[in-house]
Amino acid sequence: MKKYALNEITSTQYICLNSGIQISVFFLSMPRKLAEKAGTDGWIALIIGWAVTVAASLIVIQVMKRYPEGTLFDLLTRYVGKWTGKAAAIFFALYLFYYAYTGLVQAVLLTKAWLLPQTSAFIVMLLLLIPTYVIARNGLRVLGRYAEIVFMISWWIPFVYLLLLRDVNWLNMFPILKEGWMPVFSAVPTTFFSYIGFATTFILYPFLKNKKKASSAIMISNTLTMFGYVFITVICFVYYSPDEIQKYNEPMVSILESIEFKFVERIGVLFIAFFLLIFSLAWIPAIYMGVFCTSWLLGQQDHRNHLRLLWLFTAVGTFFFIPTFNQSDRMNDFLIRVGFGIEYVFPGCLLIYLWMHDRFQWRKNL
Template identity: 35%
Template sequence: MRRPLSPEDHKISFTQFVFTIYKTQIGIGILTLPRDLVETTGTDGWISLLIGYAIAVTVSILIIAAMSKYPNDTLYELLPRLFGAWIGGGLSLLWIGYAAGGSLVMLLWSIHLTQVWVLPAISSPTLMFLFVLPICLYTFHGLKLVGRFGEFVYLISFWMPLSLFWGLKDAHWLNFLPIGHNGWVNIILAVKTTLLSFLGFELAFILYPYLTEKKRAIQGVVFANTLALITYSIATVISFLQFSEETLKEYVWPSLVLLKLIRLPFVERFEIIFVALYLVILFATIVPYLYMAAMGANRLLRTKNHRYYTIAFLAGCVVLSVLFRPSFWQLQWMGRQYGKAGFLLAFLFPVFLWLWGIGYRFIRKERHP
């Protein structure tokens, strides 16, 4: 029989806080972002990336500012406190659906990526079953293990973006000129694409109450977003230097195409090894979102264990993989819908929550001076 989780099972260190957010942000985006940007704004996409980073950092700081007024509350306690039981419960349900949707979309993308690049003969249900086992184990044992998993994934994968520098040996620096040639309108339009790549910082809503060094929370979210910016910049800039705009539009996974250029005497197809290891990074995105959803369901229904919801969700994913095998275009559609939800909940909602919290405290102060 499993022991119940203790408060110590949820305490996380500063580095666990940083790397959990960072590794959640680096999902499928690093593989597709260069193509997504070039379709909207050409090689000026790096400017959009910097603007998106600034917005993500600002919203992350607002999340910490809102949570710091109620340091022991997660999002699921804060919403009923500020909005009442019914509205707060409804908003909690939206966040649970958002987090569960993020886990599902990333699981389906992981299976698709594996079938295209590594194991084309393995069926979707088989891969889903193999994937949910480690995900289930890491989600079961509290937030501390989720944080340790983020640290572990960073330590074994920090070299992976650096391997893209191999593409610089045939770089075409003139691809960047003239700067701004697609116009500022397109640069601004591409900012939304970059914002979605920074999704993951909203995990601060559930991580902050368990952070042992709350005074460093703002430093932590800035550091996590900066690491994400560096990683995305490496993939984006090197792709722009290696490929022309028209060529880049033809590649679905431009970062993986860059890896095909690597030739080692003892490895024929380095990109296959890269994808196999990259699955661990994708799991580091799935696990925190799944934990966020399971925690929310546990708090909303006032039960004692989040594990039941984890098992139910992952069992549903296995059944879904038997009944539904999405194509690449269906996965893209699902990603776009999830991106819309992420824009509303991760970027707009924290601003609203911060303003609402200020008004709520002002009214209480007026009523109870």
């Protein structure tokens, strides 16, 4: 019997989860950050980052094929030893909790800035944590269905942004590679924050119903993420001038002020409220998989007690302290560095180790 059969997810749910984890609040400010690094050639950096991410994602899949019925921690326990598996579980739990916390902090700051400026950060955090607990407590299958629903009700968003094309200047994009390749390459590390989250495959893989489609599923999810980022980046680049876009913190929201509907005022506020639903796909799965790690560490099947403790700790901590926008940016910079090591470097090193281990065992048995 499969160890994780109770919470199996479909390939579609996996695609939605993986792509949803990658699309965080950073999505709103990304065009500005790319413009600061590479001007209107920043979209090329997104494609390069996507290619690197696809390669790293496929390496993760190849690693998990060595032990398809277990998570990364089960695999490490089998190949290296139980203490290595436990250390990895602790490290991944801390990483996922930090990833989720940065997403929550950004969501709180965004909500206060655009929607509820007079409401305390503690109350806003509670408003986000309550549905987070309700969804995460029910396990991965419910989380997968939630991701599917969010994706299905979000397909209308790109069509609204297409309305802006009547007022754009395509000459902003030309000439391509105005200053050569160096600015583009300097912007590539910035794009890694747009794609981190695929390492959750180390935990999600044994839950997949059809593991044969894992490679194609992760490529599809990364490609969907890339298309979303490139689409909104190009829209912002052709609407704003190269210098003007750098004046807006969240150009993806500011650009909506030029769209007018007779039946609604301040459409940007409406979009921010809806974006929070999409961005919840970043912190809710991260929180669930974080408490999954701690539950695995203690050999427990029920993750809900760990989830309650984390919920309480986050809520109480927010009552006493909430990072500012500048502190949040520094947290994101640190997350990029840690995430690059965990999601891009570690899988390759692990695959080399497993290959050498299997080859040594094969020669030893000759």
